[in-house]
Amino acid sequence: MTSERMVRLSIKRQASPDSRSYVEEFAIPYRPNMNVTGALMEIRKNPVNAKGEKVEPVVWESVCLEEVCGSCSMLINGKPRQACSSLIDQLEQPIRLAPLSSFPIVRDLMVDREQLFDALKRVHAWIDIDGPFDLGPGPRMPEHTRRWAYELSKCMTCGCCLEACPNVNPKSNFMGPAPIQQVRLFNAHPTGKMNKEVRLSEIMKSGGITSCGNSQNCVEVCPKSIPITTSIAHLNRETTVQSFKDFFGGGF
Amino acid sequence: METTKGMGRTENFLRKLHSLSGLIPIGVFLTVHTLVNSSAIWGEEAYNVAAGVMVNLPYKLFLETFVIFVPLLFHGILGIWIALKAKNNVRQYTYVRNWGFFLQRLTGFIMFAFLVWHVWQTRVQAEFGVEPGFSMMADIVANPVFLALYIVGIVASMFHFANGIWTFLITWGITVTPKSQKVSKYATMGIFVVLSVIGVLAILAFA
Numbered sequence: 001m002t003s004e005r006m007v008r009l010s011i012k013r014q015a016s017p018d019s020r021s022y023v024e025e026f027a028i029p030y031r032p033n034m035n036v037t038g039a040l041m042e043i044r045k046n047p048v049n050a051k052g053e054k055v056e057p058v059v060w061e062s063v064c065l066e067e068v069c070g071s072c073s074m075l076i077n078g079k080p081r082q083a084c085s086s087l088i089d090q091l092e093q094p095i096r097l098a099p100l101s102s103f104p105i106v107r108d109l110m111v112d113r114e115q116l117f118d119a120l121k122r123v124h125a126w127i128d129i130d131g132p133f134d135l136g137p138g139p140r141m142p143e144h145t146r147r148w149a150y151e152l153s154k155c156m157t158c159g160c161c162l163e164a165c166p167n168v169n170p171k172s173n174f175m176g177p178a179p180i181q182q183v184r185l186f187n188a189h190p191t192g193k194m195n196k197e198v199r200l201s202e203i204m205k206s207g208g209i210t211s212c213g214n215s216q217n218c219v220e221v222c223p224k225s226i227p228i229t230t231s232i233a234h235l236n237r238e239t240t241v242q243s244f245k246d247f248f249g250g251g252f
Numbered sequence: 253m254e255t256t257k258g259m260g261r262t263e264n265f266l267r268k269l270h271s272l273s274g275l276i277p278i279g280v281f282l283t284v285h286t287l288v289n290s291s292a293i294w295g296e297e298a299y300n301v302a303a304g305v306m307v308n309l310p311y312k313l314f315l316e317t318f319v320i321f322v323p324l325l326f327h328g329i330l331g332i333w334i335a336l337k338a339k340n341n342v343r344q345y346t347y348v349r350n351w352g353f354f355l356q357r358l359t360g361f362i363m364f365a366f367l368v369w370h371v372w373q374t375r376v377q378a379e380f381g382v383e384p385g386f387s388m389m390a391d392i393v394a395n396p397v398f399l400a401l402y403i404v405g406i407v408a409s410m411f412h413f414a415n416g417i418w419t420f421l422i423t424w425g426i427t428v429t430p431k432s433q434k435v436s437k438y439a440t441m442g443i444f445v446v447l448s449v450i451g452v453l454a455i456l457a458f459a
Contacts, residue, residue, distance in 0.1 A: 164341070164345055166338045166353060169337075169338070171336070204261050205261065206260065206264075210263065210264045210267035210268060212423075213353050214349070214353060214423070215345075215353035215354075216347065216349035217341075217347060220345070227430070229422075229430070230428060230429060230430060232422075233422045233425060233427065233428040233429075233433070235425075236428075237424075237425020237426070237428060239264070240425045
């Protein structure tokens with residue numbers, strides 16, 4: 001047992017949204033090709049800390065286990081990323097795990113990302129296809145547009161971009177990069193384009209696109225390599241044009 | 253949605269205007285001011301001729317108010333409000349652009365303090381009867397501490413202006429692609445270096 005190779009983890013924990021946080025060390029047996037989710041499952045199986053004390057198992061969220069749902073996002077050695085796609089072999093030990101700091105903590109590594117989903121509702125991040133009668137087939141989407149729009153559709157609302165953004169914090173009401181870049185995705189769709197002004201109007205309100213400070217951290221940390229800053233700059237152009245149209249006339 | 257069109261957009265408008273005001277008129281004034289000052293490199297007489305044109309401009313009070321002071325106060329006060337809303341995280345995210353974000357805010361604060369001091373020592377003192385001209389500046393920078401502060405203030409101002417051009421091009425939707433943002437980065441950093449050299453040589457000419 002003592003000669004067995006161990007994985008050391010240092011986890012920031014918190015029992016409830018209001019209680020004090022603390023750091024707890026764990027050491028679990030190593031397995032080849034292990035990821036952080038696997039390590040957390042190991043702790044759940046045998047919730048004993050490095051001092052040998054029996055503790056409450058560490059709470060975290062995960063759904064897809066293949067980096068498409070975004071729910072296991074956390075700070076791993078200080079960087080926001082997904083536990084499922086973070087391999088133990090590629091991480092410096094002790095592996096430091098902490099909850100995302102931009103969202104309210106539920107417990108341990110589990111955070112409440114509701115503000116992100118609320119922002120998606122705010123910016124009309126869907127395509128209206130229902131009507132009181134059959135609306136018929138929509139316009140075709142050009143293949144070229146489909147290709148780059150597909151890249152934008154990879155966003156899994158994981159929250160990494162909000163975490164890294166210096167303008168997303170309790171002092172600011174900035175909705176963050178993810179919901180803004182979704183506006184470009186839905187405005188690129190031939191049917192979605194019919195509600196273009198609704199989405200642009202929303203990101204032109206307080207906490208919208210002009211709260212971006214161009215630190216460009218979002219594009220650096222995005223696990224899906226979405227060209228977020230290109231989307232933001234594009235929407236800066238769209239909202240500028242929209243302002244001119246609304247004031248001088250010539251739109252709609 | 254038609255009825256809400258254009259409503260609640262004050263912040264959006266002010267932020268776009270904030271970005272633009274840093275270039276026009278403030279950036280234009282900063283450039284002209286620096287170039288006029290650089291005439292000091294060719295001596296006291298050259299400077300007094302060039303500065304004399306500026307001092308004796310017609311409608312000077314009107315121009316000073318609406319080209320310099322009002323835009324500066326608007327840009328400075330709104331800028332402080334914006335900067336105070338950031339949680340700077342350059343230690344955790346050490347990317348070049350994040351440093352640019354941090355330095356833009358830092359140089360903004362430096363500029364604000366520098367300009368209050370600079371206006372007090374020059375424009376306000378001129379109002380109190382000190383003769384504006386080469387000797388006024390020479391008297392100020394005779395103090396090595398003041399000279400050092402001037403150099404810091406000038407270099408910080410040039411960075412803020414040059415980096416501000418880069419962000420303006422994004423904020424107004426002119427540079428959208430990563431390639432255009434890269435080209436504008438090199439161009440604006442070139443502006444930073446050139447204006448800093450001219451500005452520092454100009455102040456050293458008084459020392």
